[in-house]
Amino acid sequence: MGDEHVKKASILSIGNELLNGRTIDTNAAYIAGRLRTISLPVVSVHSVSDEEAAIERALALATGEADVVVATGGLGPTDDDVTRQAFAGFLGVKLVLRPELLEKVKQFFDRRGIEMPARNSIQACIPRGAAAIENEMGTAPGIRAQKDGKRLFALPGVPTEMRHMLDTQVLPELRPLVSGQAIAVRRLKCFGAGESRIAEMIGDAMRRGRNPLVNCTVHTGIISLEVVATAADRAEAENMAEREERALRTLLGKLVYGAGDQTLAEVVGEGLVRTGRTLAVAESCTGGLLAELITDIPGSSRYFTYGWVTYSNEAKCRELEVSREMIDTHGAVSEQVAQAMAQGARRKAGTDYAIAITGIAGPGGGNEQKPVGLVYIAVDNRDGTDTSRYVFSFDRSSVRLRAAQTALNTLRLKLDLTGPVQI
Amino acid sequence: MGDEHVKKASILSIGNELLNGRTIDTNAAYIAGRLRTISLPVVSVHSVSDEEAAIERALALATGEADVVVATGGLGPTDDDVTRQAFAGFLGVKLVLRPELLEKVKQFFDRRGIEMPARNSIQACIPRGAAAIENEMGTAPGIRAQKDGKRLFALPGVPTEMRHMLDTQVLPELRPLVSGQAIAVRRLKCFGAGESRIAEMIGDAMRRGRNPLVNCTVHTGIISLEVVATAADRAEAENMAEREERALRTLLGKLVYGAGDQTLAEVVGEGLVRTGRTLAVAESCTGGLLAELITDIPGSSRYFTYGWVTYSNEAKCRELEVSREMIDTHGAVSEQVAQAMAQGARRKAGTDYAIAITGIAGPGGGNEQKPVGLVYIAVDNRDGTDTSRYVFSFDRSSVRLRAAQTALNTLRLKLDLTGPVQI
Numbered sequence: 001m002g003d004e005h006v007k008k009a010s011i012l013s014i015g016n017e018l019l020n021g022r023t024i025d026t027n028a029a030y031i032a033g034r035l036r037t038i039s040l041p042v043v044s045v046h047s048v049s050d051e052e053a054a055i056e057r058a059l060a061l062a063t064g065e066a067d068v069v070v071a072t073g074g075l076g077p078t079d080d081d082v083t084r085q086a087f088a089g090f091l092g093v094k095l096v097l098r099p100e101l102l103e104k105v106k107q108f109f110d111r112r113g114i115e116m117p118a119r120n121s122i123q124a125c126i127p128r129g130a131a132a133i134e135n136e137m138g139t140a141p142g143i144r145a146q147k148d149g150k151r152l153f154a155l156p157g158v159p160t161e162m163r164h165m166l167d168t169q170v171l172p173e174l175r176p177l178v179s180g181q182a183i184a185v186r187r188l189k190c191f192g193a194g195e196s197r198i199a200e201m202i203g204d205a206m207r208r209g210r211n212p213l214v215n216c217t218v219h220t221g222i223i224s225l226e227v228v229a230t231a232a233d234r235a236e237a238e239n240m241a242e243r244e245e246r247a248l249r250t251l252l253g254k255l256v257y258g259a260g261d262q263t264l265a266e267v268v269g270e271g272l273v274r275t276g277r278t279l280a281v282a283e284s285c286t287g288g289l290l291a292e293l294i295t296d297i298p299g300s301s302r303y304f305t306y307g308w309v310t311y312s313n314e315a316k317c318r319e320l321e322v323s324r325e326m327i328d329t330h331g332a333v334s335e336q337v338a339q340a341m342a343q344g345a346r347r348k349a350g351t352d353y354a355i356a357i358t359g360i361a362g363p364g365g366g367n368e369q370k371p372v373g374l375v376y377i378a379v380d381n382r383d384g385t386d387t388s389r390y391v392f393s394f395d396r397s398s399v400r401l402r403a404a405q406t407a408l409n410t411l412r413l414k415l416d417l418t419g420p421v422q423i
Numbered sequence: 424m425g426d427e428h429v430k431k432a433s434i435l436s437i438g439n440e441l442l443n444g445r446t447i448d449t450n451a452a453y454i455a456g457r458l459r460t461i462s463l464p465v466v467s468v469h470s471v472s473d474e475e476a477a478i479e480r481a482l483a484l485a486t487g488e489a490d491v492v493v494a495t496g497g498l499g500p501t502d503d504d505v506t507r508q509a510f511a512g513f514l515g516v517k518l519v520l521r522p523e524l525l526e527k528v529k530q531f532f533d534r535r536g537i538e539m540p541a542r543n544s545i546q547a548c549i550p551r552g553a554a555a556i557e558n559e560m561g562t563a564p565g566i567r568a569q570k571d572g573k574r575l576f577a578l579p580g581v582p583t584e585m586r587h588m589l590d591t592q593v594l595p596e597l598r599p600l601v602s603g604q605a606i607a608v609r610r611l612k613c614f615g616a617g618e619s620r621i622a623e624m625i626g627d628a629m630r631r632g633r634n635p636l637v638n639c640t641v642h643t644g645i646i647s648l649e650v651v652a653t654a655a656d657r658a659e660a661e662n663m664a665e666r667e668e669r670a671l672r673t674l675l676g677k678l679v680y681g682a683g684d685q686t687l688a689e690v691v692g693e694g695l696v697r698t699g700r701t702l703a704v705a706e707s708c709t710g711g712l713l714a715e716l717i718t719d720i721p722g723s724s725r726y727f728t729y730g731w732v733t734y735s736n737e738a739k740c741r742e743l744e745v746s747r748e749m750i751d752t753h754g755a756v757s758e759q760v761a762q763a764m765a766q767g768a769r770r771k772a773g774t775d776y777a778i779a780i781t782g783i784a785g786p787g788g789g790n791e792q793k794p795v796g797l798v799y800i801a802v803d804n805r806d807g808t809d810t811s812r813y814v815f816s817f818d819r820s821s822v823r824l825r826a827a828q829t830a831l832n833t834l835r836l837k838l839d840l841t842g843p844v845q846i
Contacts (some may be wrong), residue, residue, distance in 0.1 A: 019465045020651075021456025023640065024447055028470070033444025042442045044477060047451070047468035054467060054488065061484050065477065185443075196540045199501045206502050215473075216501055217440040218581070226443065281732075287718025288711035291732040295710025298786055298819055300734075306742070307732025309704075309714040315729045315772070319742075349738070363721055394560050394583055396721055 006230060007178050009040050010062035013047040014055055014073035014083050015157055027072045027162055034166055038175050039183040039234075040068065050074050055086035063150045068174060070166070073157030075140040077120040083154050087143055088127035091152075095125040101132055101141055108139045133169050137161045144173070151177070184237035186227040186245040189258040191409050198223055202251050205244070212244040221402050222264075257412055264408040265293040265300075271415040272303035272353075279411070280306040280349035282320055282341040284332065285359040285375065287311060290404040306349035310341065320344030320356075331370065333358050338376035339385045346380045353414075354380045355407045359390075361399045375403045379410050386414070430601050432463050433485035435494035436470040437478055437506050438580055450495045450585055457589055461598050462606040462657075463491065473497050478509035486573045491597060493589070496580030498563040500543040506577050510566055511550035514575075518548040524555055524564055531562045556592050560584045567596070574600070607660035609650040609668045612681040614832050621646055625674050628667070635667040644825050645687075680835060687831040688716040688723075694838040695726035695776075702834070703729040703772035705743055705764040707755065708782040708798065710734060713827040729772035733764065743767030743779075754793065756781050761799035762808045769803045776837075777803045778830045782813075784822045798826040802833050809837070 011031050017023045025047055032042040043065050048054040055074070062069045074083030088095045102124035109116040123140045126132055133142030133153065138161040143154040153170050155162045190198060195218050199206060202225070205214040212229035225248060229240035249256050258267045272279055281290050281304075291307035294300055310316040313327050321344040322337055330336045338358045346354035359375030366372035371391060378387040388410065392402040434454050440446040448470055455465040467488050471477040478497070485492045497506030511518045525547035532539040546563045549555055556565030556576065561584040566577035576593050578585045613621060618641050622629060625648070628637040635652035648671060652663035672679050681690045695702055704713050704727075714730035717723055733739040736750050745763040753759045761781045769777035782798030789795035794814060801810040811833065815825040 013468075017638075019455055019468065020638070021452050021454070021459055021465070024449060024452050025468075026447060029444050029447050031444075032442055036444055042444075043472055043474075044481070045436075045442060045448075045468075045470035047470075049466055051466075057484065057488065058467070061480065065480065187445075196500050196543055199542065200540055215439045215503060217438070217446070219446075224440075226440070226445075283711075286715075287723070287727075288706075288714025288730055288732065289718075291711025292709075292715045295712075295732070295734060296820065296823075300710070304710075305735035306738045307711055307730075307734065309711065309718070309730025309732070311718060311724055311730065312728040318771075319729070348741075397719065398583060400719070 006181050007040055007068065008043045008066040009035050009068040009070060010066035011042055011045040012055070012058050012062055012069060012071035013045060013157075014050060014071060015047075016049045016080070018047045018073075019049055027157065027159060030159070030163060031070055031072070031166060034171060035068075035070070035174075036183065036185070038171055038178055039181050039237075040174060040178050041183060050080045050082055052082045052086045052089055055083060056090045059086070059090040059152070063147065063152070066150070068151045068177070069153065070170065071152070071154045072162050075123065075142070075154060075156045077117065077123055077139070081122075084122070084125055084127070084143065087130070087145065087152065087154055091127050091130065091145055091147055093128040093130075096128045097121070097125050098132065099124075101126070104134075104141070105139050133165055135161055135165060137164055142169075180232055182231050182234040182237040184229045184231075184234065184241035186241045187260050188225045188227070188245065188248055188252070188256050189260075189262055190223040190225065190252060190255045191221065191257050191264060191405065192255050193223070195223060198225070198252065198255065201255075202248060205248065212240050214244070214248070220398075221405050254413060257409065263293070263297075264405055264412065265297050268408050268412050268415065269294070269297045269300055269303060271412065273299075275415065277352035277415075278303050278305055278349075280304075280345045280351040280354045281407075282308045282310060282345035282354065282356040284310055284316070284341070284357060285361040286357045286400050286404045286407075287361075289400050290355065290357060290407055293404055293408065305351060306345065308345060316341060320348070333360055333370055333374060333376065335376050335378075335387045335389065338378040339380070339387045342378035342380035342385055342387075352381060353411060355411060356380070357403050357407055359392075359399070359403055361396045361403075363396060373399050375399065375406075377403065377407045377410055379407070379414055381414070386410070429604050430463055430491065431466045431489040432458050432491040432493060433489035434465055434468045435478070435481050435485055435492060436468060437473060437494055437496035438470075439472045439503070441470045441496075442472055450580065450582060453582070453586060454493050454495070454589060457594060458491075458493070458597075459606060459608060461594055462601045462604050463597060464606070473503045473505055475505050475509045475512055478506060479513045482509070482513040482575070486570065486575070489573070491574045491600070492576065493593065494575070494577045495585050498546065498565070498577060498579045500540070500546055500562070504545075507545070507548055507550070507566065510553070510568065510575065510577055514550050514553065514568055514570055516551040516553075519551045520544070520548050521555065522547075524549070527557075527564070528562050556588050558584055558588055560587055565592075567593075603655075605654050605657040605660040607652045607654075607657065607664035609664045610683050611648045611650070611668065611671055611675070611679050612683075612685055613646040613648065613675060613678045614644065614680050614687060614828065615678050616646070618646055621648070621675065621678065625671060628671065635663050637667070637671070643821075644828055677836065680832065686716070686720075687828055687835060689720050691831050691835050691838065692717070692720045692723055692726060694835065696722075698838065700775035700838075701726050701728060701772075703727075703768045703774040703777045705731045705733060705768035705777065705779040707733055707739070707764070707780060708784040709780045709823050709827045709830075710784075712823050713778065713780060713830055716827055716831065728774060729768065731768060739764060743771070756783055756793055756797060756799065758799050758801075758810045758812065761801040762803070762810045765801035765803035765808055765810075775804060776834060778834060779803070780826050780830055782815075782822070782826055784819045784826075786819060796822050798822065798829075800826065800830045800833055802830070802837055804837070809833070
């Protein structure tokens with residue numbers, strides 16, 4: 001199946017509030033996710049202001065890129081809602097008042113015991129020749145139209161209304177369109193190497209135009225590889241994705257820690273539950289972040305019992321029995337202190353494992369010997385303590401997050417969860 | 424000031440991951456917000472896949488709509504990063520390898536003691552005639568170009584890199600472009616009441632078309648009121664915004680905890696520093712989140728010394744000297760235990776204040792008497808302990824975050840920071 005036969009969609013997000021830097025457009029991601037469930041990939045999202053000309057330009061671009069355009073927003077009753085007018089303009093027709101739609105808008109207010117404000121009658125207007133999409137949850141019906149074989153939809157911007165209309169009316173209409181194309185998706189989560197290194201390891205899997213295609217994204221040190229297989233039917237697409245996933249797992253080995261949306265804390269937690277082991281943590285520079293990531297997982301109380309945030313030297317000595325002399329000799333940020341913190345935490349908590357982190361998160365506190373970003377991570381169990389030294393980069397938040405993730409990854413590797421397939 | 428003379432910007436977000444429904448584009452909102460601080464409004468955001476033709480089409484549309492185009496993403500070293508190529512294509516020039524850029528990319532790897540992977544040399548290529556934007560935090564330099572009087576910028580998609588380059592290099596270059604139009608923005612941060620209540624309190628300030636306009640957004644319980652004043656010159660706009668800010672502060676009183684991007688932890692930290700007081704925390708259901716929010720603030724070691732994550736009952740007894748009988752009688756989630764945790768933490772840490780949180784974050788663990796979301800927060804100082812009961816809503820993450828924020832807000836009010844202006 002050549003790429004040129006794959007039907008595609010484009011999303012139009014309409015509204016000034018999307019452009020002021022304060023509102024994050026979550027509708028577009030929702031629509032893209034839902035369209036993908038019916039194997040209709042989204043090739044672009046255009047966010048424009050409530051201006052007829054801008055919306056018309058975006059419609060022209062979107063219909064050039066895609067077979068289906070789903071617009072949201074600008075169907076309200078106020079003067080700044082002009083999506084209807086822009087659709088009419090783009091289709092080259094006039095807006096017409098549809099009495100049956102007006103009746104429904106009126107009924108919506110009647111049910112609430114309110115008289116319909118006059119301005120709401122605009123919501124009963126749709127472009128001549130277009131059809132309405134019923135809105136059971138609000139006053140604004142949507143619009144369904146065609147131009148040059150392209151399907152156009154306009155939905156309200158209110159998420160609950162939009163979602164309901166998309167799921168119950170738009171997706172069912174689109175499904176027959178994509179019946180000869182299926183997309184299967186797999187996601188592998190990796191930690192412990194950079195993007196370039198992983199790209200090298202997986203060879204040409206990321207080459208453009210390949211099928212399955214592998215996309216690589218990095219977020220806070222976690223590398224996600226997304227496998228997208230396209231085929232004429234679902235079984236074939238799933239098969240292709242499955243084979244590709246297995247190939248990637250073989251190439252990447254233990255760098256792959258999980259799949260889908262799994263976090264490192266989740267995988268470590270599952271490993272601890274499965275092996276019936278328990279964990280305590282002692283943190284300095286991460287200041288509670290490691291404990292927070294661990295306890296973010298529901299049910300973490302089965303394996304996590306104690307955490308210390310020993311932010312001062314005194315706290316390290318008094319709570320974790322680190323010796324004052326050791327801190328004076330080696331400094332609080334040292335291999336020795338990390339090791340002593342982990343041992344002290346495990347001894348006091350009586351757990352199978354303890355992780356300790358000490359470092360310099362910055363922006364202040366660094367020097368030539370011990371730069372900002374220097375972090376020691378120790379993992380202690382009955383067999384002894386492994387301590388490693390890292391220098392993490394950039395800002396305070398990045399250093400802290402990378403340190404906490406690396407600590408989790410160290411424990412993951414120590415737990416020897418052979419192959420994430422079993423997780 | 425006629426609208427036709429107002430300079431405008433368009434944002435291009437580049438990356439397949441933005442179109443798959445899994446990733447929410449936060450870069451676009453950040454850029455829009457920053458451009459607004461220099462009075463450059465954003466008229467559109469176009470998100471396209473990592474495809475040269477798609478990027479070129481979007482560049483054509485964006486330069487038609489705006490005077491400035493800021494693109495992010497697609498500057499990585501892998502095959503699916505094609506923003507450089509698309510910029511070259513749009514500009515009608517070839518990509519050229521710039522030795523001085525290659526040197527910088529190599530140095531980036533050298534500093535980490537790694538040899539530069541061969542594929543990273545693509546990051547030293549930029550379109551002929553364009554300039555590079557230096558990237559101090561990563562390997563990919565950005566691109567700065569002009570076409571038909573329009574300014575084009577390409578920045579990496581990694582938020583830390585993009586933000587730094589935007590702030591230090593792109594905004595300074597754009598500032599002269601927008602003299603003659605002025606937008607002044609103020610942001611007030613509020614905690615302790617819902618959006619509707621705050622809207623009621625501030626009367627018609629949020630009416631559309633008003634100048635200054637007040638926008639209200641809610642994010643994780645924090646209500647941000649944004650005042651936007653528009654005028655022909657900066658002094659006038661700043662004056663209008665200033666007056667509006669003062670009026671809002673009077674109406675909202677102690678609900679306003681800060682301004683700009685201030686967090687509750689920052690405001691509390693400043694209050695502790697100013698009064699020379701210290702803080703310890705003892706957490707159960709928040710599992711380290713409160714300590715993490717506190718220590719996220721640089722310099723927090725001046726006032727924060729000890730934190731305990733007493734996730735098990737045993738940990739509460741052994742670390743904080745909560746009595747076993749109290750837990751047996753009242754349960755670990757009770758007013759009594761919260762109070763005892765706070766007192767134990769302050770006694771052991773020797774601080775001026777201690778905060779304790781115990782609750783049921785869910786999804787499991789609730790019952791009729793003690794539902795999911797039930798949280799007790801205690802703040803102890805030499806004058807005694809204040810303990811309050813809350814039932815927070817929705818999911819585990821929301822309960823935990825709301826509990827930690829409410830704990831910080833309780834301490835803020837107790838510190839009696841009279842009026843956030845002094846903070």
